[in-house]
Amino acid sequence: xxxxxxxxxxxxxxxxxxxxxxxxxxxxxxxxxxxxxxxxxxxxxxxxxxxxxxxxxxxxxxxxxxxxxxxxxxxxxxxxxxxxxxxxxxxxxxxxxxxxxxxxxxxxxxxxxxxxxxxxxxxxxxxxxxxxxxxxxxxxxxxxxxxxxxxxxxxxxxxxxxxxxxxxxxxxxxxxxxxxxxxxxxxxxxxxxxxxxxxxxxxxxxxxxxxxxxxxxxxxxxxxxxxxxxxxxxxxxxxxxxxxxxxxxxxxxxxxxxxxxxxxxxxxxxxxxxxxxxxxxxxxxxxxxxxxxxxxxxxxxxxxxxxxxxxxxxxxxxxxxxxxxxxxxxxxxxxxxxxxxxxxxxxxxxxxxxxxxxxxxxxxxxxxxxxxxxxxxxxxxxxxxxxxxxxxxxxxxxxxxxxxxxxxxxxxxxxxxxxxxxxxxxxxxxxxxxxxxxxxxxxxxxxxxxxxxxxxxxxxxxxxxxxxxxxxxxxxxxxxxxxxxxxxxxxxxxxxxxxxxxxxxxxxxxxxxxxxxxxxxxxxxxxxxxxxxxxxxxxxxxxxxxxxx
Numbered sequence: 001x002x003x004x005x006x007x008x009x010x011x012x013x014x015x016x017x018x019x020x021x022x023x024x025x026x027x028x029x030x031x032x033x034x035x036x037x038x039x040x041x042x043x044x045x046x047x048x049x050x051x052x053x054x055x056x057x058x059x060x061x062x063x064x065x066x067x068x069x070x071x072x073x074x075x076x077x078x079x080x081x082x083x084x085x086x087x088x089x090x091x092x093x094x095x096x097x098x099x100x101x102x103x104x105x106x107x108x109x110x111x112x113x114x115x116x117x118x119x120x121x122x123x124x125x126x127x128x129x130x131x132x133x134x135x136x137x138x139x140x141x142x143x144x145x146x147x148x149x150x151x152x153x154x155x156x157x158x159x160x161x162x163x164x165x166x167x168x169x170x171x172x173x174x175x176x177x178x179x180x181x182x183x184x185x186x187x188x189x190x191x192x193x194x195x196x197x198x199x200x201x202x203x204x205x206x207x208x209x210x211x212x213x214x215x216x217x218x219x220x221x222x223x224x225x226x227x228x229x230x231x232x233x234x235x236x237x238x239x240x241x242x243x244x245x246x247x248x249x250x251x252x253x254x255x256x257x258x259x260x261x262x263x264x265x266x267x268x269x270x271x272x273x274x275x276x277x278x279x280x281x282x283x284x285x286x287x288x289x290x291x292x293x294x295x296x297x298x299x300x301x302x303x304x305x306x307x308x309x310x311x312x313x314x315x316x317x318x319x320x321x322x323x324x325x326x327x328x329x330x331x332x333x334x335x336x337x338x339x340x341x342x343x344x345x346x347x348x349x350x351x352x353x354x355x356x357x358x359x360x361x362x363x364x365x366x367x368x369x370x371x372x373x374x375x376x377x378x379x380x381x382x383x384x385x386x387x388x389x390x391x392x393x394x395x396x397x398x399x400x401x402x403x404x405x406x407x408x409x410x411x412x413x414x415x416x417x418x419x420x421x422x423x424x425x426x427x428x429x430x431x432x433x434x435x436x437x438x439x440x441x442x443x444x445x446x447x448x449x450x451x452x453x454x455x456x457x458x459x460x461x462x463x464x465x466x467x468x469x470x471x472x473x474x475x476x477x478x479x480x481x482x483x484x485x486x487x488x489x490x491x492x493x494x495x496x497x498x499x500x501x502x503x504x505x506x507x508x509x510x511x512x513x514x515x516x517x518x519x520x521x522x523x524x525x526x527x528x529x530x531x532x533x534x535x536x537x538x539x540x541x542x543x544x545x546x547x548x549x
Contacts, residue, residue: 001104004112004522005094011519012087013057017080020072022058022284023252023306026299027069028076029054030250030308037220037310038227042535048311049399050088052291061284063302066246086517086524091291093526095401101125101460102526114526117461122529124464130504132397132457133534134543135478137185137317142214143178144171146221153225162244165222165309166215166253166261175214176265183209185317186477186545188394188455190348197325197335198275207266208276209316212297215261216312223248223309248309255305279324280316281305291400293327294320319396326396345394349477350377352545353390353453356480359547362490365436370428373420377453380437381490387433388449388490390475391417397456404460411463414452415470422450447491451475473497477545504542509533 017025029051036044093114096102101121105113116122149171156163166172183206194202226244235241253261259273268276282296290296297315299306325331332338354364354377363380377390391414398404421429430443440446451473458464458474467474473494483496509532517524537543 001094001097001106004106004524007522008087008090008094008519011083012091015080015084015087017076017084018054018057018059020076021060021062021064022055022299023062023064023069023250023301024072025054025058026306026308027250028073028081030310031073033308034223034249034310038224043310043314046530048295049291050085050092052293052295052399053088053091054084055295056288056291058287061301063304066250066252069250070242070246083519086519089515090517090524092401095405096460099401099405099460099462101462110522112522112524114524116527116529120465121461124461126505126510126529126531127464127501128457128459129531130508130534130537131474131476131478131501133531134504134537135186135456135476135545136397137183137314137319138538138543139213139313140182140184142175142182142217142313144175144214144217144221146224149221150225153222154229157226157229157244160240160244162246163222163226164247165218165251166257168218168222169261169264172214172218173265175217176211179210179214180206183213183313183316184544185319186455187348187352188345188396189318189322190344193340193344196340196344198271198278200269200272204266204268204272205276208262208268208272211262211265212316213313214265216307216309219248219251219309251307251309253305255300255303258305279321289327292402293323294399322396346376346392349394349453349455350392352477353377353392353475353480356477356484356545356547360484360487363437363439368432368436370421370424370432373417375421375432378433378436379490380433380440382439384447384489384491385442385445386447386449386490387437388451388473388493389418389421390451390453391415392453395454395456398459407457407459408463411452411454411459411466415466415472418450418452418472419470449473449490449493451493478543481545481547482542504537507540508537 017028029047033044033047036047093102097104097114100117103115103117105115107113116125149168152168153163191202194205199205226248230236230241230245235244262268263270263273277298277300280296281298281300282290283300287296295311295315297307297312325335325337350366354366357364357379363382365378365380366376368375368378375389376392379388379390380386393410393414395407395410396403398407424432426444429448430446433440433443433446450471452458452467453475456476456478458467464474466472471494474497479497479500483493483500486496487493510529511532513528513530515526515528517526
């Protein structure tokens with residue numbers, strides 16, 4: 001590792017592709033993602049995240065024509081791209097090795113092997129991925145009928161004319177009007193947050209987001225038809241095929257035209273449009289730390305905006321809005337993020353969790369202080385004479401090793417707070433229980449459970465081992481939605497939670513997906529296990545946290 005890691009860094013920094021203008025690099029990325037999406041009909045997230053490391057290193061942010069972007073893709077050497085993508089992926093993997101989540105073995109001078117540190121690390125990674133995915137935002141079906149565009153698109157293609165999806169304004173506008181509730185996510189932040197950071201209201205933010213989603217979806221709908229036409233007529237990679245495909249996988253619009261388009265659809269003010277752009281548009285100088293944030297949906301270069309339509313619908317959640325502030329020094333200070341976490345977000349998380357417990361017949365009490373700490377939420381079950389004490393951490397799901405370890409740190413804090421309560425005398429605990437639930441009898445004989453509550457996942461194997469060691473139940477609102485209706489008493493919560501995790505793992509497909517990074521003079525093989533068929537969990541109604549009434 002000591003020898004190999006600097007070599008990878010040098011290979012990454014000196015890759016010829018990084019000398020290209022950013023629009024050329026971005027177009028190459030967009031073509032890869034769109035091709036994958038058209039082939040598999042789902043966004044390849046495993047491609048998006050490594051590219052944040054690549055885009056961080058871009059140097060030339062000059063505007064380029066769509067024609068030059070198209071042609072540049074045919075001149076990028078496969079060997080250069082293979083090395084670039086391998087280095088970007090290893091930038092994700094190496095920190096996990098340093099933190100003893102993955103192991104690294106030098107097999108020979110020319111070959112190395114990466115594996116999970118142990119079986120627990122593998123199991124915990126899969127568990128956290130599944131639980132996180134079930135808590136993520138989802139774009140429900142955008143109401144539209146692509147068949148209504150078919151004749152218009154085919155007519156233009158037969159006339160050898162390229163297509164601008166924004167020309168189908170009526171199609172986009174109708175989709176927008178029928179899809180105001182299409183983006184579904186947990187209320188991780190209260191409406192007052194949007195006012196605090198400068199939006200006129202949360203509704204204005206959501207209207208602009210929906211308009212962008214519908215614009216991106218229209219590009220996708222058009223691309224599906226064009227791709228089938230090019231395939232049927234063997235036009236891919238021909239001069240005509242390049243012309244007809246141009247501007248679909250990677251979209252490019254004048255900023256003024258994009259603004260006019262979105263405002264026409266939403267009636268958004270200049271202030272709200274510009275505020276949205278502040279968090280979701282990236283330009284030169286703002287790109288150097290995006291691997292610690294998220295992939296920007298839009299890139300502003302001079303008076304133009306470049307974007308990947310295939311990714312737009314999934315990148316506009318509140319989590320990314322928060323990350324844009326949290327991990328940017330100037331925005332963090334400007335919007336007083338650190339104090340907002342405790343003042344706004346944690347109470348919102350507790351409110352959602354409390355609603356789940358109450359709807360299933362349990363008594364609750366928020367925020368009880370004790371000498372040396374505070375319990376965020378207490379829940380009482382009369383049937384089993386059980387109380388669970390819960391520490392809440394309003395965490396955001398991580399997309400990098402650094403963010404994952406930061407989440408581990410938050411879980412460690414919560415465990416420490418839990419243990420401080422455990423160390424109280426029986427008499428001290430009984431007084432807290434009695435004050436929280438005056439109706440309770442024999443508080444000194446209560447069955448005491450412990451829980452830690454987050455917005456989604458719980459971090460790496462370090463966090464999961466800490467929870468297991470201290471007999472603490474992992475809780476998020478998705479778990480509560482799925483588990484509480486199955487509990488005859490609160491005493492069953494830990495067991496039912498583990499049963500849910502086991503069931504989720506059994507119902508989605510877990511497959512070996514080894515990775516091979518072939519660098520000059522060295523090959524690194526990584527044993528990698530991932531989940532497939534997550535769609536089945538959505539179809540089985542495991543996703544989300546809405547309470548069935």
